[in-house]
């Protein structure tokens with residue numbers, strides 16, 4: 200595989216991680232979930248009772264603790280905090296609640312962006328997030344902005360919750376997503392927005408495989424240097 204970097208950005212519930220993981224698998228390259236990296240910082244903050252609005256305290260926490268992102272045996276990123284693999288704990292509701300509060304801090308973003316850029320330099324990656332095509336890998340060979348209608352995203356999120364045994368209404372999901380979209384798109388630093396050269400893909404009513412195929416076709420079209 201050539202050293203091609205692929206950026207996939209978009210709002211919550213658009214299907215980024217499912218699609219990004221499959222594209223990486225098809226190409227045999229590393230999948231980097233930048234949301235999981237933000238969640239790793241949030242997990243440490245919850246564990247150590249550091250308030251998510253106190254950036255100085257968070258940066259101090261990152262100096263004291265050993266937070267690492269490592270490639271695991273299946274070619275994905277594992278998040279390791281003080282020697283403990285915490286990857287499976289990153290979707291915990293407490294972590295989800297904390298992460299959007301600390302992802303606004305420039306110092307935290309800079310700390311994680313350095314890690315993300317180091318992965319992109321080492322070899323070909325598929326990286327998904329909110330600011331990958333705009334800030335982390337502005338030179339990515341393929342940039343995708345993946346969206347879906349708010350109705351569809353609300354339905355997907357509701358299914359995720361009900362599969363886990365939580366009872367939530369579609370209306371609650373719709374409101375939560377609209378609120379998160381507004382927060383992510385209007386923040387001062389690295390807001391959610393498509394890069395100028397991003398391909399917009401709307402996954403509403405389309406299967407995962409169709410979207411993956413479309414991205415693989417974009418990769419095939421990248422000219423050889």
Ligand code: DC
Nearest residue numbers: 233234235237298299302328329330
């Ligand atoms: O994609 P996710 O739900 O795992 O992301 C978790 C949070 O991290 C979300 O609130 C947005 C933030 N995030 C970010 O600000 N920039 C990224 N590149 C990835 C995630």
